[in-house]
Amino acid sequence: MEQQIRVRFAPSPTGYLHIGGARTALFNWLYAKHHGGTFVLRVEDTDLQRSTKEYEKAIPQGMKWLDMLWDEGIEMGGDYGPYRQTERIGLYRQYAQELIDKGYAYKCYCSPEELEAERNACLERGEDMPRYSGRCRELTLEQQAELEAEGRKPVIRFKVPENKQIVIHDSVRGDVIFDSSTIGGDFIIMKSDGMAAYNFAVVIDDALMKMTHVIRGEDHISNTPKQILIYEALGFALPQFAHISMILGKDRTKLSKRHGHTAVDKYETEGYLPEAIFNFLALLGWSPEGTEEILTKDQLIEQFSLERVAKNPAVFDVDKLKWMNNHYLREADLDRVTRLSLPHLVEAGFLDSEEIEDKKFNWLKGIVDLVRERVGCLKELPKEVKLFFTDEFGFETEEAEVIMQEETAPTVVRLFMQKLKELEMLEPPAIKKIFKAITKETGLKGKQVFMPVRVALTGQMHGPDMPEMICILGREKALQRMDRTLHSDKL
RNA sequence: GGCCCUAUGGUCAAGCGGUUAAGACACCGCCCUUUCACGGCGGUAACGGGGGUUCAAGUCCCCCUAGGGUCACCA
Numbered sequence: 157m158e159q160q161i162r163v164r165f166a167p168s169p170t171g172y173l174h175i176g177g178a179r180t181a182l183f184n185w186l187y188a189k190h191h192g193g194t195f196v197l198r199v200e201d202t203d204l205q206r207s208t209k210e211y212e213k214a215i216p217q218g219m220k221w222l223d224m225l226w227d228e229g230i231e232m233g234g235d236y237g238p239y240r241q242t243e244r245i246g247l248y249r250q251y252a253q254e255l256i257d258k259g260y261a262y263k264c265y266c267s268p269e270e271l272e273a274e275r276n277a278c279l280e281r282g283e284d285m286p287r288y289s290g291r292c293r294e295l296t297l298e299q300q301a302e303l304e305a306e307g308r309k310p311v312i313r314f315k316v317p318e319n320k321q322i323v324i325h326d327s328v329r330g331d332v333i334f335d336s337s338t339i340g341g342d343f344i345i346m347k348s349d350g351m352a353a354y355n356f357a358v359v360i361d362d363a364l365m366k367m368t369h370v371i372r373g374e375d376h377i378s379n380t381p382k383q384i385l386i387y388e389a390l391g392f393a394l395p396q397f398a399h400i401s402m403i404l405g406k407d408r409t410k411l412s413k414r415h416g417h418t419a420v421d422k423y424e425t426e427g428y429l430p431e432a433i434f435n436f437l438a439l440l441g442w443s444p445e446g447t448e449e450i451l452t453k454d455q456l457i458e459q460f461s462l463e464r465v466a467k468n469p470a471v472f473d474v475d476k477l478k479w480m481n482n483h484y485l486r487e488a489d490l491d492r493v494t495r496l497s498l499p500h501l502v503e504a505g506f507l508d509s510e511e512i513e514d515k516k517f518n519w520l521k522g523i524v525d526l527v528r529e530r531v532g533c534l535k536e537l538p539k540e541v542k543l544f545f546t547d548e549f550g551f552e553t554e555e556a557e558v559i560m561q562e563e564t565a566p567t568v569v570r571l572f573m574q575k576l577k578e579l580e581m582l583e584p585p586a587i588k589k590i591f592k593a594i595t596k597e598t599g600l601k602g603k604q605v606f607m608p609v610r611v612a613l614t615g616q617m618h619g620p621d622m623p624e625m626i627c628i629l630g631r632e633k634a635l636q637r638m639d640r641t642l643h644s645d646k647l
Numbered sequence: 648g649g650c651c652c653u654a655u656g657g658u659c660a661a662g663c664g665g666u667u668a669a670g671a672c673a674c675c676g677c678c679c680u681u682u683c684a685c686g687g688c689g690g691u692a693a694c695g696g697g698g699g700u701u702c703a704a705g706u707c708c709c710c711c712u713a714g715g716g717u718c719a720c721c722a
Contacts, residue, residue, distance in 0.1 A: 168722050170722075200722060201722095203722065206722090264720095268719090268720065283649085284648050284649035285648085285649050285650070285718055286718075287718090332651070332652075334650075334651075338649070338651090340650095340718060343719095346720090347720040349720075351720090353719095354721070355722090357722095358722090374651090374653095375716055376717095376722090377651065377652070377716075377717080378651060378717045378718070379717085379722090399652085401652080401715085401716090404715075408715070409715075410715075410716075439659070439671090441659095443660060443670095445661090446670090447661080447669070447670040447671075448670090448671095449659090449660095449671055466659095466660075467652075468654065468660095470658090470659065470660090471659075472658095472659095473657095473659060473672065473673085475658080475672060476672040477672095479673085480671095486685095529684070529685060530683095530684065530685090591682085595681060604681095604682095605681075605682075606682030606683080607682055607683090609682085617683075618683045618684070619683060620683080621684075
């Protein structure tokens with residue numbers, strides 16, 4: 157019987173769900189699902205200053221949007237709770253005391269100012285890495301009492317052994333070796349506010365929550381030796397580590413706000429489908445065995461493995477995301493896409509409100525269906541559908557103007573208008589027939605027929621399928637628009 | 648700067664000693680639809696440099712270079 161896999165995503169609620177965080181969560185999620193394991197969501201809110209309830213809500217929200225649900229954790233409960241670090245403080249204190257009792261840790265009374273001065277001194281001496289001197293290591297009980305009488309609040313530091321090799325057996329990187337003397341000296345495990353420090357809390361939680369694998373960003377790899385030291389001191393079994401590389405921006409630095417949108421909810425508001433983000437993120441740093449890149453959730457679960465996770469960082473390519481989103485946009489249920497389009501149409505001023513009656517909604521559906529294959533995200537919709545909402549237009553480009561200046565252009569447009577007027581039923585096939593007839597009658601080439609009509613209708617040289625477009629526009633409007641172009645003072 | 652990681656086209660990437668070095672996005676061309684788009688077909692484009700090891704190196708080793716990460720009472 158295979159060991160029950162347990163993995164977790166452990167964000168700190170100091171910001172919205174980030175693309176990088178979402179990818180880390182996704183890899184954990186896929187790994188758990190692939191092995192029939194458990195995916196835990198834990199909140200690391202030990203930074204009392206920066207953690208907020210708002211963010212703590214935003215992160216699960218983002219995960220739900222991506223349809224990446226957790227089996228255990230906040231909002232969900234489970235056998236290893238609580239799942240919020242601020243609620244686990246008793247545990248941390250207990251284990252910190254155990255470390256002190258066993259001689260692995262000690263109280264340190266240095267003030268932030270003193271430490272700052274010490275760091276600066278290190279730097280001035282030309283040392284490459286500032287490290288804590290360990291001056292409080294040998295304090296006697298009396299000295300500690302004295303310091304405390306001064307009103308000093310201690311932190312608890314872990315004693316880092318000298319010249320000890322610490323090796324991380326990493327699933328994606330292989331063995332990574334650190335020397336204990338390069339990790340910065342005795343580090344803090346309990347802060348003076350009584351809260352556990354990150355490197356301590358993760359270990360206690362991961363161990364107590366029985367995590368079998370810790371899959372997280374590469375930015376945590378330099379913390380890992382510290383954590384391993386704690387695992388060993390407490391006699392906890394090590395989880396299997398897997399450090400996945402960073403997601404980079406166009407300039408090849410770690411993805412951040414500077415690179416545009418990094419919060420997952422931004423992608424939601426810009427009109428990306430969660431299944432597109434899901435699929436795209438899965439392919440960032442992992443690749444399937446086959447060549448197919450459009451993969452369903454089930455396919456991803458089935459195919460995912462840590463062995464195929466890439467070691468090198470990946471640049472986030474919005475163009476490819478748009479291509480993929482476009483694919484899902486076309487595939488998605490039309491009612492859903494139309495509903496998601498509403499806010500963008502309101503934003504553009506084409507709609508007063510998202511509350512619209514069925515008749516208008518159905519009309520909108522036709523429009524959305526006509527243009528959804530042309531956009532990478534719904535935010536791009538307004539410029540594609542503008543012609544259905546306003547009759548104000550001019551020649552979009554000089555090229556378009558030139559089309560109308562063509563000798564045969566006005567003739568073609570007039571001919572088209574006339575035939576459109578005579579039409580009994582306004583429907584796409586009938587309009588198609590008109591184009592055919594004009595081509596035949598005039599002997600002109602397709603382009604010389606279609607283009608003038610398109611430009612006369614929209615001022616543009618590109619746009620959605622014309623027969624469909626004209627039907628949605630309606631006969632009167634179409635005629636009016638063409639007539640206006642014909643009388644443009646630019647001609 | 649110290650420590651750690653990484654290095655195949657512009658981007659994502661396959662490759663795990665012997666290949667004409669996949670595929671995708673983007674770009675370009677052709678075809679299709681008598682327009683635009685979709686779609687189909689094709690094209691441009693890569694193993695950072697230098698040493699080894701080997702009959703054979705994109706694949707293994709070393710050095711250099713470049714990029715990234717990290718050095719807090721933040722996580």
